Amino acid sequence: xxxxxxxxxxxxxxxxxxxxxxxxxxxxxxxxxxxxxxxxxxxxxxxxxxxxxxxxxxxxxxxxxxxxxxxxxxxxxxxxxxxxxxxxxxxxxxxxxxxxxxxxxxxxxxxxxxxxxxxxxxxxxxxxxxxxxxxxxxxxxxxxxxxxxxxxxxxxxxxxxxxxxxxxxxxxxxxxxxxxxxxxxxxxxxxxxxxxxxxxxxxxxxxxxxxxxxxxxxxxxxxxxxxxxxxxxxxxxxxxxxxxxxxxxxxxxxxxxxxxxxxxxxxxxxxxxxxxxxxxxxxxxxxxxxxxxxxxxxxxxxxxxxxxxxxxxxxxxxxxxxxxxxxxxxxxxxxxxxxxxxxxxxxxxxxxxxxxxxxxxxxxxxxxxxxxxxxxx
Numbered sequence: 001x002x003x004x005x006x007x008x009x010x011x012x013x014x015x016x017x018x019x020x021x022x023x024x025x026x027x028x029x030x031x032x033x034x035x036x037x038x039x040x041x042x043x044x045x046x047x048x049x050x051x052x053x054x055x056x057x058x059x060x061x062x063x064x065x066x067x068x069x070x071x072x073x074x075x076x077x078x079x080x081x082x083x084x085x086x087x088x089x090x091x092x093x094x095x096x097x098x099x100x101x102x103x104x105x106x107x108x109x110x111x112x113x114x115x116x117x118x119x120x121x122x123x124x125x126x127x128x129x130x131x132x133x134x135x136x137x138x139x140x141x142x143x144x145x146x147x148x149x150x151x152x153x154x155x156x157x158x159x160x161x162x163x164x165x166x167x168x169x170x171x172x173x174x175x176x177x178x179x180x181x182x183x184x185x186x187x188x189x190x191x192x193x194x195x196x197x198x199x200x201x202x203x204x205x206x207x208x209x210x211x212x213x214x215x216x217x218x219x220x221x222x223x224x225x226x227x228x229x230x231x232x233x234x235x236x237x238x239x240x241x242x243x244x245x246x247x248x249x250x251x252x253x254x255x256x257x258x259x260x261x262x263x264x265x266x267x268x269x270x271x272x273x274x275x276x277x278x279x280x281x282x283x284x285x286x287x288x289x290x291x292x293x294x295x296x297x298x299x300x301x302x303x304x305x306x307x308x309x310x311x312x313x314x315x316x317x318x319x320x321x322x323x324x325x326x327x328x329x330x331x332x333x334x335x336x337x338x339x340x341x342x343x344x345x346x347x348x349x350x351x352x353x354x355x356x357x358x359x360x361x362x363x364x365x366x367x368x369x370x371x372x373x374x375x376x377x
Contacts, residue, residue, distance in 0.1 A: 196296025263292025
């Protein structure tokens with residue numbers, strides 16, 4: 001047989017072909033839909049992370065690395081994959097193991113590479129979803145009210161104080177009411193493509209913004225009137241120098257000063273002239289005047305900001321500050337209670353099954369209520 005890494009796939013051992021055959025062997029319904037979702041993720045992982053596209057190239061180490069990848073995702077607060085879905089009895093492992101067992105029965109594989117204990121032991125443990133925070137309506141409204149008042153009170157303060165307060169209100173409003181992930185709004189130093197939302201990505205007239213999504217594709221999201229109003233007022237205060245400015249720049253003064261120096265130096269200024277300019281104007285004023293770009297707020301910076309805001313507002317959920325991704329989950333929970341498909345579209349889940357899985361406890365409660373209602377009629 002031809003090695004998959006040199007091209008030319010055998011119909012019996014190509015992973016995509018095996019997945020199609022496995023799905024064809026299943027009756028239609030939720031189980032088949034779940035298999036299609038999980039196995040597509042598994043195949044994509046093998047291709048992108050392991051350069052494996054055939055069953056004959058697949059070994060125990062590949063499955064162990066897949067388990068480790070699931071564990072990393074389950075630990076990432078920005079990721080929608082929960083430990084409940086990724087642990088040893090969760091669908092992201094059991095469906096893969098069952099698929100590879102089926103491949104053995106269908107004589108496409110000699111042995112199941114997902115069966116050894118050294119694969120399963122790399123999966124995340126699951127002790128309930130208490131660590132996956134959802135912003136409650138009460139906590140969300142309390143924090144929104146706090147940042148709104150803070151922005152109003154800052155109208156007569158210094159430029160720096162006013163810009164900071166209006167920025168912070170826009171951040172909280174965007175996190176609370178759009179379903180955007182922190183990695184889509186803020187800078188991620190580990191990913192060169194995630195350098196923060198830019199004003200060129202935002203169309204306030206149409207009420208939409210374009211994000212670099214989890215799928216690593218550009219995705220449009222709707223902006224409600226409250227989000228649009230918050231961003232419009234913030235932009236009028238910030239007065240970004242160009243459309244390339246990040247919507248949420250850092251307010252870390254040394255970082256802003258360094259960006260101002262670097263920008264002026266690239267424009268031919270000498271060090272003495274730069275220092276003289278910084279003595280006469282703020283770094284933000286120089287960045288704006290000379291159309292240089294300030295650094296965007298980072299994901300860690302956004303977390304630190306949320307901690308400070310929640311501390312000042314005396315708002316918490318189970319003793320913890322409102323984490324950025326909790327806003328997405330809280331909005332999803334509110335929408336799911338009304339319309340599961342709207343929740344899926346807003347959260348940009350590729351499958352409705354992902355949405356159901358994310359809110360399975362809420363789904364069970366609602367089924368119980370409908371059952372009670374049906375029995376009492």
